Amino acid sequence: MLMTLSRGLGLGLGDHVLKEALGGDGLEQLLKINYYPPCPRPDLALGVVAHTDMSAITILVPNHVPGLQVFKDERWIDVNYVPDAVIVHIGDQIEILSNGIYKSVLHRTTVNKEKVRMSWPVFCSPPGEMVIGPLQQLVSDESPPKYKAKKYKDYAYCKLNKLPQ
Ligand SMILES: O=C(O)CCC(=O)C(=O)O
Numbered sequence: 001m002l003m004t005l006s007r008g009l010g011l012g013l014g015d016h017v018l019k020e021a022l023g024g025d026g027l028e029q030l031l032k033i034n035y036y037p038p039c040p041r042p043d044l045a046l047g048v049v050a051h052t053d054m055s056a057i058t059i060l061v062p063n064h065v066p067g068l069q070v071f072k073d074e075r076w077i078d079v080n081y082v083p084d085a086v087i088v089h090i091g092d093q094i095e096i097l098s099n100g101i102y103k104s105v106l107h108r109t110t111v112n113k114e115k116v117r118m119s120w121p122v123f124c125s126p127p128g129e130m131v132i133g134p135l136q137q138l139v140s141d142e143s144p145p146k147y148k149a150k151k152y153k154d155y156a157y158c159k160l161n162k163l164p165q
């Protein structure tokens with residue numbers, strides 16, 4: 001994955017541009033463990049409500065119980081469980097750096113009536129002091145910046161407290 005970041009994810013950027021913009025080797029990885037107990041009324045509850053991840057990318061390992069859904073073409077689509085595969089989400093920081101060329105994925109999780117679902121996402125994020133904004137190589141008179149540049153820690157504060165960015 002860091003290799004993909006190094007190569008600029010197909011944005012036509014030079015080697016390492018994205019990786020350096022995210023703090024280079026200072027990129028931080030945070031493992032979260034989600035535990036979704038069985039729910040008697042899965043029709044009434046969600047595991048995690050719809051959101052995008054504030055990270056740059058998220059690498060997620062689920063157990064075998066399906067539940068992750070992504071929003072695409074105006075509807076929720078179930079993500080199939082593929083043994084030994086990881087799921088990679090584009091997060092908000094890649095959307096911002098790419099000036100919206102890549103979109104962070106809106107996703108949510110459902111719960112299961114009988115089975116425990118678990119997932120282990122690793123959020124890969126820039127250090128809090130890193131200023132993240134649209135890359136100057138991707139901004140022009142025709143494509144003005146669509147996002148403010150701000151420290152990642154300030155972005156995270158606004159996101160967690162549901163404040164405007
Ligand atoms: O459990 C999942 O598959 C996704 C969890 C998630 O979206 C999150 O923790 O941010």
Ligand SMILES: [Fe+2]
Nearest residue numbers: 051052053107
């Ligand atoms: Fe998420």
